[in-house]
Amino acid sequence: MGIGLCNMALLLNAQGIIDADVYKELPTIAQRMSKSLQDNLQRYETYFATVGGALNLKKCFYYLVDFASKGTEWQYKQNTEINTPQVTITPTTINNDGTPQPLAWMEANDAQRTLGSYIAPDGSGTKQLDILSGMVTAWQKALSNITTGNLSAKWLSYQHVFSRKIMYPLIGHSFSADDLHVIQQPTDRELLHILGLKEHFPRAVLHAPTLLGGMGCPTFHAQHVADKIVLFVHHMRENESIAEVLRASMSMTQLECGVTTPFFSLPAETWHDLVTKTWITHIWNECEPRGIEILFSDTIWTPEAQRQHDYPLMELAENLYGNCIHLYNINQCRLALQVTFLSDIVSVDGRRILQAYYTGKGHKFAGRQTRLNWPPIGTLPSSHWNLWREFLERLCGTSLRLPQPLGGWYQDGEMLTQLCVYIHERRLIMLRDKEWYEYRPATPTSRTRFLDDPIPFADSHLLQEAYRICVHSYLYPYNKSWDISNGRMKMSHGA
Numbered sequence: 001m002g003i004g005l006c007n008m009a010l011l012l013n014a015q016g017i018i019d020a021d022v023y024k025e026l027p028t029i030a031q032r033m034s035k036s037l038q039d040n041l042q043r044y045e046t047y048f049a050t051v052g053g054a055l056n057l058k059k060c061f062y063y064l065v066d067f068a069s070k071g072t073e074w075q076y077k078q079n080t081e082i083n084t085p086q087v088t089i090t091p092t093t094i095n096n097d098g099t100p101q102p103l104a105w106m107e108a109n110d111a112q113r114t115l116g117s118y119i120a121p122d123g124s125g126t127k128q129l130d131i132l133s134g135m136v137t138a139w140q141k142a143l144s145n146i147t148t149g150n151l152s153a154k155w156l157s158y159q160h161v162f163s164r165k166i167m168y169p170l171i172g173h174s175f176s177a178d179d180l181h182v183i184q185q186p187t188d189r190e191l192l193h194i195l196g197l198k199e200h201f202p203r204a205v206l207h208a209p210t211l212l213g214g215m216g217c218p219t220f221h222a223q224h225v226a227d228k229i230v231l232f233v234h235h236m237r238e239n240e241s242i243a244e245v246l247r248a249s250m251s252m253t254q255l256e257c258g259v260t261t262p263f264f265s266l267p268a269e270t271w272h273d274l275v276t277k278t279w280i281t282h283i284w285n286e287c288e289p290r291g292i293e294i295l296f297s298d299t300i301w302t303p304e305a306q307r308q309h310d311y312p313l314m315e316l317a318e319n320l321y322g323n324c325i326h327l328y329n330i331n332q333c334r335l336a337l338q339v340t341f342l343s344d345i346v347s348v349d350g351r352r353i354l355q356a357y358y359t360g361k362g363h364k365f366a367g368r369q370t371r372l373n374w375p376p377i378g379t380l381p382s383s384h385w386n387l388w389r390e391f392l393e394r395l396c397g398t399s400l401r402l403p404q405p406l407g408g409w410y411q412d413g414e415m416l417t418q419l420c421v422y423i424h425e426r427r428l429i430m431l432r433d434k435e436w437y438e439y440r441p442a443t444p445t446s447r448t449r450f451l452d453d454p455i456p457f458a459d460s461h462l463l464q465e466a467y468r469i470c471v472h473s474y475l476y477p478y479n480k481s482w483d484i485s486n487g488r489m490k491m492s493h494g495a
Contacts, residue, residue, distance in 0.1 A: 030066055034084040037062060041089055041103070049092035061104040061112055062087060065121050069378030072332060076108035076122050117169035123277065125173050132183050135165055143190060154194045163223075170224045171231060174282030177221040184220055191217055225286045232283055233294070249280050251301045256375060258314035258331060258340050260302055264294050270323040274314075274331045276375065303340050306415055307350065308407025310343045320394055326387060333388040336377040337362045338370040343406055344417040350406030353392055358400060360385045367421035367430060422466035429457050429466060436460065 023032040045055050066082050067074040088100040106112060111120035111127040118128040139162045146153055166183065177184075192201050195215065207222070208214020218226075235242045250263075256275040257263045263271060263281075268288040275281055287294065303312070317330045337357055339345050345357035356366035360380075363369050396402050422429045428439040428450040437454035441447070 028083060030064055030082045031084045034064060034087060038087045041087065045089055046092055054091065055089060057089060057101050057103065060089075061106050063106050063108060063121050065108055067376065069376075072378050072380055072384070074376055074378060079105055079107055117172045119172050123174065125175055125179065128169060128173060129175075129179065129182060132166055132169070135162070136183050136186050140186065140190060151194055151196065158191065158194065163220075166220060167223055167227060170220070171227050172279075173224075174277070174279055175221065175224060177219070180220045180224065187220070225283070228279075228283050229287070229292075229294070232280070236296070246280065247300065249278055252276070252375065253278065253281055254300075254302055255340070255372065256331070256335065258303075258334055259312045260304060260315075262296065262300060262302055264288070264296070270318065270327070274328055303416060304414055305341060305343070305410070306413040307341075307343045307409050309350075309404050310341050310406055312341055313339065313345075316342075316395060317391055320391065329384045329387050330391050332377060332380055333360065333384055335375060336360070336380055338372070338374045338417075340416055342402070344368075346402065346406055348419065351401055353396055353400040353402070355400075358389060358392055360388065363417070367419070369418050369431070371416055371418055422463060424462045424466040427462075429463065430454070436463075 023035055026032045026035060041055075041060075048054055064079070064082055064084065066077045068077050068081065086105050087103045089103055090100045091098040108121045109124045111118040111124060118131055120127070139157070142157065143154055146157075188203060188206065189199055191206065192199055197206075205213070206215045206217050207219050208216075209218075210216040232246070235246060253275050254263055257266065257271055259266070263275070264284055264287075266288075268285045272281060272285045283294075305311070313334055314327075314331060317327055321327050321330070334340070337345070337360065339357065343350070345353050347354055354366050356362060356364075392400065418431070421431075426441055426447060428441075430437055430439065436457040438457040439450035439452065439454055442449035442451050
């Protein structure tokens with residue numbers, strides 16, 4: 001959750017707050033975050049009062065950002081939907097009789113001025129565009145006060161004052177050419193007057209560089225994208241804390257794409273609609289169609305195949321469906337299941353797709369768990385899952401057997417989906433919540449069915465001799481037991 005405070009942006013460690021003993025009695029994360037913000041701001045106010053200062057509450061505001069599933073998408077919650085009291089500050093007085101003052105609690109779509117730019121947590125740029133439109137109007141009035149023949153002064157006002165005022169706040173936004181048309185159109189009209197040209201002069205010539213025979217007056221959108229590219233490359237080269245934040249954002253975008261190719265090298269027309277819109281994906285969406293490619297060193301994370309003959313599911317989906325709504329819907333199912341490669345949904349012998357993933361039940365019913373933090377996905381309609389099953393059947397047929405079985409595991413491969421179920425003789429061993437448990441056979445002679453009545457497993461040394469296995473089904477509620485398949489593979493890497 002992000003909190004804006006005066007001219008500071010405070011990012012509280014959500015996980016640390018959630019786990020802190022002092023806040024554990026509060027039932028929701030939002031309440032814990034609000035209470036932590038309350039305590040920290042009161043502490044700051046006390047510090048300021050000690051040195052003779054005070055918080056200016058008129059300049060203080062904060063956001064509590066939370067999400068609610070609306071069909072297949074997540075939307076920002078209204079403040080009334082977040083069940084937590086408003087944060088207050090009690091001014092420090094000599095007699096300790098200060099009255100609590102409420103702090104402005106902003107909605108996620110309410111942009112506030114921070115360092116000269118109006119930015120809302122949900123990315124809305126409406127208020128910023130309104131401010132920029134006001135700047136254009138003010139500039140037009142200023143031009144009318146300059147002598148008509150003094151074109152040199154008007155040009156200097158555009159080049160050194162007005163254009164810089166417009167471009168400064170744009171660096172934190174992600175505007176398209178259509179978004180900026182509301183300020184570009186009146187600016188072009190004034191520019192043509194300054195240059196002594198008619199209003200119907202071709203805009204392409206006005207904005208083209210002089211090297212190509214143009215007038216050398218770039219559009220706000222072109223400057224906006226260029227400034228973002230320069231800033232992005234600068235921070236990535238500096239390799240400081242901001243670069244780490246950028247890499248984290250890029251890693252999440254790469255995970256949402258679900259392919260091994262760096263997303264900056266993917267066609268934005270096909271893949272951009274599949275991912276969450278961010279400051280970085282805007283650069284990608286603007287650069288790729290124009291032939292601008294940004295290349296990175298190997299420090300940028302991309303998923304890698306874990307086994308021989310293994311492929312990303314989204315790469316296979318693109319080959320089958322191309323650029324259409326089906327690709328988006330299949331990706332939503334993949335994200336809900338938290339899988340990336342064929343090996344994530346295939347039995348350990350590499351021959352067939354597991355029913356748990358075919359039916360959309362996921363890791364819990366397959367005895368597996370993911371090692372990554374995935375973006376949240378709402379409840380998907382049955383039409384999405386019907387398409388998911390159709391996709392898998394087109395890959396493998398109704399038998400769900402792979403035409404080419406997966407081969408051995410790569411020794412140094414990064415295993416995104418962890419296999420949590422092993423068998424040693426007739427002992428079923430499973431990893432749950434970072435702890436190992438053992439399950440007893442359902443009957444004295446059973447080798448494939450085990451009761452869901454775990455007991456702690458202490459013989460960890462036996463895992464080196466155990467086999468990885470697949471859970472075929474979890475029989476519940478009729479008889480709580482695990483049904484495992486015959487597909488098995490030794491714990492060590494190999495075919």
